[in-house]
Amino acid sequence: MIKKNRTTFACILILLFGCVLFYTGTDGLRAFTAETARVNQLLEDKPAFPDVTFEDSEGRTYPISEFEDKYVFITFLYTACTTVCPQLEMNMAQVYEQIPQEYIGKDIVFLSISFDPTRDDPATLSKYRTFFGSDGETWRMARIPNETELQTLLDTFGVIVIPDGKGNFAHNSAFYLVDPNGLLIEVMDYQEIDQATAKVTSILESQKEE
């Protein structure tokens, strides 16, 4: 039978091969871009927040354990950015405002991390934070002065930053949520503000009930 319909047989075989190729290539048709694959992978791995030292807009320095027993809502940015970052921070501000006030500062802290430590010194961050209604306490903006620590964090959380040679960076953006144990538990679309707010609020509520 095969001998007679070799062409048909070969075509079917190739189509099957194609299906397998596309299925594995897109992680089971779930990820067509490396970004989705990255997020899926992060949610599976739940990496721990690496040990880094922050220097915030008020000039204070502290390690990540400063936020122990609290959820931390994180974004990555650089203040000289004129495209995605302001948008990202505006959206973050909306989440910040929509989450019930009782949780803010007590159960959850907002943290914007700059990946451009050379330019984003405390003074710059201090000025930048006022544009978005960050109070410097329950929503902090900080840089990581140590290059190695910064790179470790970016690698762990899959943040890819490419300098474009003109002092700007291209980078992928998202909302990150780290749990009280320092594990990354959520990566959310920064353009879906209501969805992110609902998710964070429900996590905070369930935490309260426990």
Added chain:
Amino acid sequence: MKQFLIGLGLLFVLALPPVADLLESIMIIHMHMQMPSIVIAGFFMGKLFQQKFPQFFEKWNQNGIPGILLFTVIMVYWTIPKTMDETLTITSMEVFKFLSLSFLAGVPLRDSWKKLSERAKNLVFIFFTVKYLGMGVLYINTNMQLCNNYLVIDQITLGWGFITTAICIVIYLVYNNYTDQSIYKE
């Protein structure tokens, strides 16, 4: 044999790390120059395979359809943003790119193209036109970064590259089908 060596040499040069890095540093060159060049390298090498294994091609690619199908599958696979992105970060994907585009796309293309009827050829061209138009619109209109390793501006350039390619294919199709080709084939 000479053609095989040309193809092999081309593949080898393309695979040299500095050359590969250079070509891959610009998105549109990665997609529209490096990848087609690898296919061309395979196309050159195909002749030797045809001479060595004439029976295999005769048996399994009698009318050219299976070969062109394989070619299409591989070509479509490498236009998925994720696969292209991964060649830059995962070495095995990079190796697979070179092997698949040369041996699974270039070689079958060579064996199939002459066997295909005019109609089948047109269908292949139309398929790629539609696909390229679609990919072009996708890359131009998506403000999100589809590939983590490239800038959005590179992505838009690539989008226009796709559309330009599609337009060129259409011009060729019209020219080929509305002019009398037989006068050139004396």
